Amino acid sequence: MNKHDGKGLSFAKRIYLPRSIGLGIGFFSVLATLYPTHPSGWVWALLVFNGFIWPHVAYQLARLSRQPYQAERRNLIYDSLGGGFWAGAMGLSPLPTVTVLSMMAMNNIAAGGQRLFIYGSLAQAFGALVAILIFSPAFNPGSTPLQIYACLPMLVIYPIAVGLVSYQVAVKLSAHKHILSKLSRTDSLTGLLNHGSWKDLLHIEFGNCQTLERNTTIALIDIDHFKNINDSYGHIVGDTVLKLMSDALVRKLRDSDLVGRYGGDEFCVILPNTSRQQAFEILERLRLAMNAHHDVLLPQLQIGLSVGIASYGPHLTDAAMWLHEADKALYSAKSSGRNRVVVATTEPPQFAWSNPQLE
Structure with missing residues (x-):
């Protein structure tokens, strides 16, 4: 992957599907936890934006950037920031919080390894702190049946989506490896063995x-x-x-x-x-x-x-x-x-x- 001069668009395309699926089904996990607290209308609007509009905005930001790879890495940090914010808004309720944050951590590791995981974790912590200062939510260690059922799609569908993208990347890498192996064994002018x-x-x-x-x-x-x-x-x-x-x-x-x-x-x-x-x-x-x-x-x-x-x-x-x-x-x-x-x-x-x- 070339990370410079607008050639990292394929990276943004690979992230687009998992982000759309993850934030879309994550919306319901947060919804199930926030609904009983009757938050303000702007909170619902922000949740809808984050769950269903942000994935498309993020892709366009990367696509239109002169450096899509760097833009997409920033988008992943924004994802983590948002995830931390919703975790704090939910009062760090264990099941939905662990579900949302662990899925985002998995996405960060898959996309950028240890370094992006660390940056993402810091962004999650900062987002959670901001939400706690705004909402001062009460901590509830229990999980309601509604929360459990709302988190199940995230626990099942999102890993499948990430696995599918990882498999596609592995197939492409295998094909590229085969091409490179063939190129290393053949003469460039004649196509015969070197x-x-x-x-x-x-x-x-x-x-x-x-x-x-x-x-x-x-x-x-x-x-x-x-x-x-x-x-x-x-x-x-x-x-x-x-x-x-x-x-x-x-x-x-x-x-x-x-x-x-x-x-x-x-x-x-x-x-x-x-x-x-x-x-x-x-x-x-x-x-x-x-x-x-x-x-x-x-x-x-x-x-x-x-x-x-x-x-x-x-x-x-x-x-x-x-x-x-x-x-x-x-x-x-x-x-x-x-x-x-x-x-x-x-x-x-x-x-x-x-x-x-x-x-």
């Missing part, structure tokens, strides 16, 4: 290969001469090529494959349950698809891919060694002419599988 997240999955997959004896292949992919694309056509076109590449990876690969942006113009792929030959065929189709891309606005633009592939083997001691083999295969693809797929083997030298018609 470097760190992909490497975490690589370590997990390495463990799966060890324990489940799974045949998995990984690949590192480099867009050939990407710097020249940026220099010749500009970074906007370069970003477009990266997005084209990421879209092609998503389309050409399987749902089970784990695709990430390794950094710059490099991409990385984990292909579970995939042999070297199968991986070669999959990535060769990807390479051909990118080679065939044609932009009518940029007819001179050609996209080539250098790809290094490494399959899991028992000789690998950790995920870093596995990644290093794919990196060596990628280096071999680039040093031997680029725009090809090279597969790493456990015995030197490395060899390349590629389409001779494209050489």
Whole structure:
């Protein structure tokens, strides 16, 4: 929540419903206690205003404020001040007083924690003192049946309203947490896994290969001469090529494959349950698809891919060694002419599988 520059309106909106319900049903708790004392007309008018008009006034005060969050916190203090006033006017009659003040204390804690609770308690005490000085009410420790029945809605309905608002906030926080978690794991430009997240999955997959004896292949992919694309056509076109590449990876690969942006113009792929030959065929189709891309606005633009592939083997001691083999295969693809797929083997030298018609 942003507390400044008018961006705390959502806070005021969340308080609006519990305040309307709480003050509305609290009206009857106070009414049941004050009615036998036959107070003046202005007291009834003030009670009606506090119970049914103030919630809407408070929301408008927050909505029209330049700082709705701060305005709403002041409104909560006013709520507490009013609650204390009615507690004092009722002569601190135990049941309605505890009902009204405890509900407001719960609201203050839910909205502002310990600090707002303390400020609210001080406001309640001040309001009660003012009412006692005005009315000098007699203290009555007992509770009439009318007071008991009048307080029941407050004890039942208001906690449900606060619980509903708290649940809605928890759902929104969970959704925001999920979004933030996804953002922390993905690359902002391409939407693929970022470097760190992909490497975490690589370590997990390495463990799966060890324990489940799974045949998995990984690949590192480099867009050939990407710097020249940026220099010749500009970074906007370069970003477009990266997005084209990421879209092609998503389309050409399987749902089970784990695709990430390794950094710059490099991409990385984990292909579970995939042999070297199968991986070669999959990535060769990807390479051909990118080679065939044609932009009518940029007819001179050609996209080539250098790809290094490494399959899991028992000789690998950790995920870093596995990644290093794919990196060596990628280096071999680039040093031997680029725009090809090279597969790493456990015995030197490395060899390349590629389409001779494209050489």
